[in-house]
Each structure stands twice: as C-alpha cells, then as structure tokens.
Amino acid sequence: MSLETRSGSVEFRRVTKAYGPVVAVRDVSFTVAAGTLVTLLGPSGCGKTTTLRLIAGLEMTTSGQILIGGSDVTRVPATDRDVSMVFQSYALFPHMTVLENVCYGLRVGGEPRDRAVAAAREGLALLGLVGFDDRLPSELSGGQQQRVAVARALVLEPRVLLFDEPLSNLDAKLRRRVREEIRDLQQKLRLSVVYVTHDQEEALAVSDQIIVMDNAVIAQQGTPTELYREPASRFVADFIGDANLVKGTLKRTDERLAALRLGGVEFALPHRGATDGEVNVAIRPEAVRLRPADGTDAPLIGTILKAAYLGSHMEYTVGSIIGELFVVDSGGVAAPLTVGAGVSIGFISHGVTVVD
Amino acid sequence: MDRAVLGWAVAGGIAYALLPWYALEDGIFGFGWLSGYPTDRAGAPALVQALLHGRLALLPVAVFLLAPLAVRGVRGAGARPALLLTVGAGGTAWIAVQGFAVGGQPGIGVGGLVVFAALLMLFCVGMAAKGAFNGDRFVSGGIGTVVTLVVVFVFFPVSCVLVGAVEDSSGAFAPSEFWAKLSAREVWGLDCLSSSAGCGVAWNTLILGVLVGASTTALGLAFALIVTRTGFRAKKALRLLTVLPIITPPFVIGLAVILLFGRAGAFTTFMEQAFGVVPSRWIYGLPGVWLAQVLAFTPIAFLVLIGVVEGISPSMEEAAQTLRADRWRTFTTVSLPLMRPGLANAFLLGFIESLADFGNPLVLGGNYHVLSISIFFAVVGAQHDRGRAAVLSIVLLVFTLGAFYAQRRWLGRRSYATVTGKGDAGLHPPLPASVRRLVYATALPWAVFTAVIYVMILFGGFVETWGRDHRFSLRHYAAAFAVDVTEFGLHWKGAAWNSLWTTIEIAAISAPLTAAVGLLTAYLIVRQRFRGKEAFEFGTMLSFAIPGTVIGISYILAFNTPPIELTGTGIILVICFVFRNMPVGVRAGIAAMSQIDRSLDEASLTLGARSLTTIRRVILPLLRPAIVAALVFSFVRAMTAISAVIFLVSANYDMATSYIVGRVENGDYGLAIAYCSVLIGFMVLVVLLIQFVVGRRRLGRRAPTQVSLEGIPA
C-alpha cells in the first residue's frame, strides 16, 4: 500500500461546537501535521470525542473552519471527507463476514469486486489476520475485532485515520500490545492519525504530539517530553503523570531563570514568564529526594506518613511545611524508610516546574 | 451546478412542459388523454394550460423551475443555497396557493405532483447546502417529504374538520351554529338519569368506554396472571389469544354475538325451547356492544399486561417474602402496586379502542348511539349534516386525545418496569390460592366463550339459514365465491370477489408504502438530530390518536374538491391506510433501530457510504424483524379496517369490510359470516407468507435466534 502519498494534515481554525446551550468544543485551533500521530487527551466530557467527530464530519461545526490536506472541508459531509474512523465499539457490521466488512468501504466507493477483495485481503494480512475471511465478527476475539476495524478503515487509504478510545475494551496486556501495533503501523505507512484516549500513559507512549483538552478548550499542545517536563498549567501537570502542586516564592534572576524557594530549599529554574512573588509549583514524584534526617538542620524536613512497597520502587507520602508530598523512590527499595521516620527533603530541579 | 439540483430542476421542467397538469377522468394510465394531447384542455401540461387555456396562474411556476438553471453562474458561498431555498419555498407555496385561490380548476394531477415534488426537493437540497442536517441531502429530503405528507394528509384534513365545524351549510362562518350543535341535547343530554329516554351520545360513548376499559383490564389481568404466575397447562393456547385481534375485523365479533344472542340466535333459541324465555332484542344496545367490544379488546389488554406482569422483577417479590410477607401480602402490597401503571395503561387503551370502534356499535348498537356512529349517520344519513358530523368529530377527538395525553403524561413517568438487564435470576412466587381461584373463575369461562365465538364464525357460514334451518349448506360460500369455468376462462361469479380483489389490491399497495414511510420516519427520529424533532415525532404519531371515523370524515371534507380531489378513487383508500397505520411502522422501527448501535451507521458513513447506501446495506438487513412487523401489520389492518374506510369506499372501490357490513345491515348474516371466515383464513396465510419471505435470511450464521445488534458482537 502506498499511503504516504495520501496522508493529509488536519487543521482546526477557531472551531466551536455547541449542542444547544452545551458547548462541547470552544474556539479550538490546532494543526496535525501529515504523517504524525496526535493524541487528544483529557478527562471525561472534555470534548475529545466531539473534536474527533468534527474531523470525521459526523458533526458540523457551529463556527470556525476545518481543513484537511489544506482544503476547507467545513461543510463537507462525512461520506466525502476521505477520513476513516475506528470506533470505540469497533462498529463491525454484525451481518457481514470479516471480508465483507473490510470490503465495504471499497465496494460502496465503486471498486469492482475482485479488486476490493484483493485490497481487503492485503489489508487483513498487514494486520496479521489471515484465514479469518469468512468468520462473522461475533466469532472473533476482542483484539481480532479491533484489528478488523483498523483494517476496514485502513484499506480505504484515508487522508486521516481517527481512533476513538480504541483500546478501552481490551485488557491491560492486550492494550499495550495493540497500541504498539498501531504505532508501528502508523510509522511504517506514515499515516496521519488522530487518537483519542483518556489514558495518559497510552498517550505518552504512542504520540508525536499530545493535545490536552480541558473543559472544551485546549489546555496545552506539545510533544510528550514537553508536556511532561514543562506543563503549562496545574491541570496539565496533574493530568500528565502525577504532580505535587505546592506554593513557592519566586524571584527572577535574569531573562530566563529565577530563584525558587520551597520551604528552606532554594534553587534555580526557568521562570516561564511568572512574576516575582508566590507561584504555583508542580513537583514530579520522582524529583523528590529523601534522606533520613541526621540531626543537622536541613533546609526542609518532613515525616513519612505512608509507605508502600511496590517491588520496583517505593511510594511515600511525606508531611512537610509546604504540604503533603507524594514521592516515588526507585533507588532505596533495598533500605526503605519507615512510617514516622524524619527525613530531609531535596529536589531535582528538572522535575520541578513553575505553572500557572 | 451539482447533479441533484440539475436533476430535480430538469424533472420539474419536463413535468411542467409535458405531463398533464390536472387529474384525469380515467387516470393517467387510462391513456384516454393521449388522443387530444397536448392541446386538449383536460390532458394538457401546465405550459399549454397557461398559454392556450388562459390559466395564467400556472406561468410563474415556470419561473421557479427555470431560476436554478438560469443562474447557474451564481457564485459565492451563501448565494446558491439561498436561491434554492427561495425557489423551493416560493414554488411550492405558489402551487398550493393558486390551487386554492383560483377557482374552476380540476384537482391536481401527475404533472402538478411531479413539479411540486421537484420544487420541494430543490428546497431540501438548499437546506442541506446551508449545512442543516449535517449537510446530508437524503436526510433533508426525507424530512421534507415526511413533513409535507403529514401536513397534507393528516393536518390539513383535521383542520378541515375544525373549519367545517364552525361553518353553516353554505360555508359561511357561523360560530353560534357551532355552539348550538356542540351543546345540543342529543350530545350532552342526561335524560337517562331521570327517564327511560337515552342519554346524549357523548355520555353514551364515555359510559361504554369506561365499562369496556374496566372489563378488558380485569380480564386481561386474569389471563396475564394465569400465563405468568400459575402452572396452567394450556398457556400456549392462551397466548394464541393475543394474535386474534390482529387478524379479526372488529365487527366480526359483533356479528358472532348476534348469531348467539340475537332473536334467532343459538343461545336464544335454546333458552326459548328449554325454559320458554321469550326472545327479545335485549342484545341490541349497550349490553351487546359492551359484550362484543370486551371480546374484541381483551386480547389487547392481555398483551399489555403480560408485559407488565413479566416485567416486575422477581427479586422485588422475593425481597418481600424474605421480609416475612406471606403470599397474599406480597401480592397485595408489592405485586399489585407495581402493576398499577400497567393497569392504568391497559384501561386507557381499552377506553380508546372502544371510543374508536365503529363496526360493533354499527351492527349491535340499536338505539344506543355512540359518537362514531352518530358521525357516520350525520354524513350518510337523511340529515346529511356535515357541520354536525364535524362537531361530533371534535368531541370524539377531544376524548381520545385527552386519554392519550393522560396516558403519556401521567403514566409515562411512572413506569415501574423493573427488568434491569442484569440477568434477574429469581422466580415469580405463585399466586395466593384465593386470587388463583378468582383468576381461573373469570378467565377460563371467558376463554371458552371466546372459543365458542370463533367456532360460530367458522361454522356460521355453513348452515342453511341461521336460527331456523341448521342443515349443512355451501349456499353462502357459493353466493360469495362462486367461480364459473367458461370458454373464455374463469368467470368470478360470486358477489364477494369484486370487493375482495379490491381489498387485496389496496392492502397490497399500501402495506409496503406504510412500511417505507414508517421506517423512514423512524430512521429520522432515531438517527438524526434536528431542530423541531419533538414536533416532528408528535406530528407523525398524531394520526394514531385520531379515531378512524374522524379520519374518514376529515378526508371527505378535505379531498372532495380541488386542488386535491381524491374521493371515489382507490388512491384515497391507500393514502388513508398509509397515514393511519404509519405510527405503528414508526414505533416498530424506533424500537428496532434503537437496538442497533449508532456507531454502525457512522462507521458506514466514514467508510464513504451515503445515507441511502448505509440504510440499504447496514440498517435494513438488521431491521428485518421490524420490516416484517410493519408489513404484516399494515396489510392486515388495511384488510380489517372499517371505520375510516366506510366513508371512503365507492362503487368502483368497495372494500371487503364495508361490503360485509352492508350485508349485515340487510340481514344477510350467512354470506357475511362466510366472507369473514375467508378473510380471517386469508390473513393467516398472508401473515405466514410474509414471515416466510422476509424473515428467511437469518442475521447470524451461528445463532439463528437473534444476533446481538450492537457494534460489538457478543
């Protein structure tokens, strides 16, 4: 298959979608570059599915413009958009066999029967589904059904492929395997993919770019590393990976850097436009370093409130004057700290970010 | 210019220039119009009518049709849709307005119809182009079509009744006459309380409705309890009861009741011979109508209540028992209260059915007048007072709509159906002994009685003269269905053939139309979101709440004169059936379609299929059971209907039911009952046949019963 030539970009220009008084997507703009995999991530009800359906043409915008491959498709219905979608429920036609399902799009598009069958077989083979042609969807396992759904969308060589929480029906092991399959396929064929999920780990694992949505608007867009390292807001910091949200005192030292005071600890980090004074700070759990208190007056001390042994690492909850901190410690599994122990607290600066 | 616009504009243009604009004496397929074509006044197309025959009001239609072609150069995003909307709305409105305003025109014909449809579709394409209905033309066109049809064939006739009620015989506005007719003594009089004279028809109707509603509910409950809560053996036979009302023309029961209890009835004769009871006409009047209606409508209550009784989660009753309630207390404090909304529902249904019934009061009513009959006689009888018929129709309409409103408003919220879908394991407790005895004592005699009635219907046609001469005879069958083999082929000599063929033809034409309109409407309601959907749904369901008698009179008032002149044709019967039975198709479609996950259609759309393809390849195959239901129901209803039909039949298009009622009125019971048996037998055959043809292809290969219709196959 020669999909690389067909992959197209997706662009939203100030798109709003309202259902009566409910605004599901508010004034959203973003671009998905051709050949990349972009995830839409966010809590339930934030408008991910709506955004995806707007791309597919299953919903029409209330205002704003949608471009696919550079041309305006705002008023083009789903049938004519050249976009395929893999549904959360897979939506395989229960009265058609696997082969008939995969042929469907080609056949309704006017492809002659033998050509459609050949293309469908090729698509099924690509997904490792050989010998299932005459089964009904009800005779397949969940993972196989999911792959049939992908094959069905793929054989049309769409400009954009959409996935709405494709893995939520699968168990944890299978979920990991299938998401890797999807990513491999996407990279192999240079597909443009928009992928909806509310699982941040899944998003971090497969995406070129992540768009975090919150309450109908985009909270932040960036690569997985950017989002993890430099969350723009408390919401993003908390949603992507865990974060301890605390208050600190900031003082700018130059154009880029500032001195941040957390309790008695002071260190330098990028101020990211924040003004001097009290600021919100997000601290990654693994950026907190704990040492048994040794009597010398450490700049920040605390007490272990909870400790959990998780095999590969320890998880602690530590009480301190800046608040309770959730800490992940993968170094000290051999000699864990005990509840009630006093600790001195330090930070690794690249795991600490100023957020607004 | 896109193909749809071009196509509709050209189709409209061709119809305008070539097809006869007006309705033709012997129909478009009579081909008599071809002789004088195209200049002859009757068969001329609109173009010729306007230029040669001075019907200038038709000229502007051409402008509307040409506009989209002439301005194909129009550019700019909003201009084209706006133009289409103007052309479509303007053109259809113009055709309608000139039809009513310009006198001396015949009714609209094929040409006018096609032009109107083309303009309507241009409007719908314009709507879609403006982004309405997700830009989907099929949806837009479907909604446009259904709305137009419902407006023309439901709202327009009903409004004619309303208007007719406030006009005097010359057509002038006369509210005082309306008031006089409405408050007349024959309608609301209460003489029956103080003297032997009868009460007003409104009271009669209400009394009958309440009695029938209460009786059918009680009997229906008894049957439902027997089937679901006892170890009764012949449950299958009882379930058969539920099929009967579907295939029995309503007045057949009345007929059988006469054969039993009439002056020459079997029971009457027996009583006279055994006990010397003098035969009387006691059965004609309230007792007879009540008896016939209860027999006819108990199965409906049974059908409703069986769902209710089964719907009560056994765990509720088991919970009560673990809380130390005995069987009797469980039944009275848990089971019965949970059934209460279902009981109210069954009562209202019985009430409504009784109000709408026409056949039984007609054959058994005697001097006991009810609204449906009074309406009929106001139109066809010596009085010939359409104003009075219209007023009475309004009273009847208010009663039924009120009952429907109560049912939906008041009961809609209090459904205690407790089936959760979480495999409810428990068992319903058996009935307390006293209740069980009571239930058996009511239901079983009644079941026997019903069986006797049907036996009468089957055998009544085979005796020489009912009540006097009970020798076996094929006389009535011969009179009705004799066929001679002559040298020219078969000669259908029997008196019934004519109406039987007409009935089959009309039913066969209207059944697929009903199913199509009903399922299309269901698709739009379930699968599309658009503004005004509630109003759309209400409008399409409305005709269900309108009694047939009212529909009949409204069709006479609306379609007797141009611009839509249909009385005396077969078309009016077909249309009547389609719109009367459509709500059932809609309901069946809605129920079935709600079970098919929406993502299936969306998947099909994103795979590049159009709405129409999606319906054809994905939805329809999954909807087979609903299609069967809609087809069977509309076919059978078209064969058994009487109330609306009796107003609309004509010499050329006589229907079986109205023919039979005619025989009954002449006292020719033998032929009537023979004909009824043939009808019932025929319908059983048809039901089986449709089921066989449509239901043959199974959905799943593995599970022939019923595949899961969700996106994720189970």
Ligand SMILES: Nc1ncnc2c1ncn2[C@@H]1O[C@H](COP(=O)(O)OP(=O)(O)OP(=O)(O)O)[C@@H](O)[C@H]1O
């Ligand atoms: N047809 C509709 N009518 C009215 N409101 C709607 C409709 N569809 C969605 N909404 C609302 O729009 C908002 C966004 O819905 P959407 O389905 O996009 O959420 P989501 O981000 O996909 O959530 P989830 O993760 O739970 O699937 C929600 O508040 C929802 O209630």
Ligand SMILES: [Mg+2]
């Ligand atoms: Mg969603």
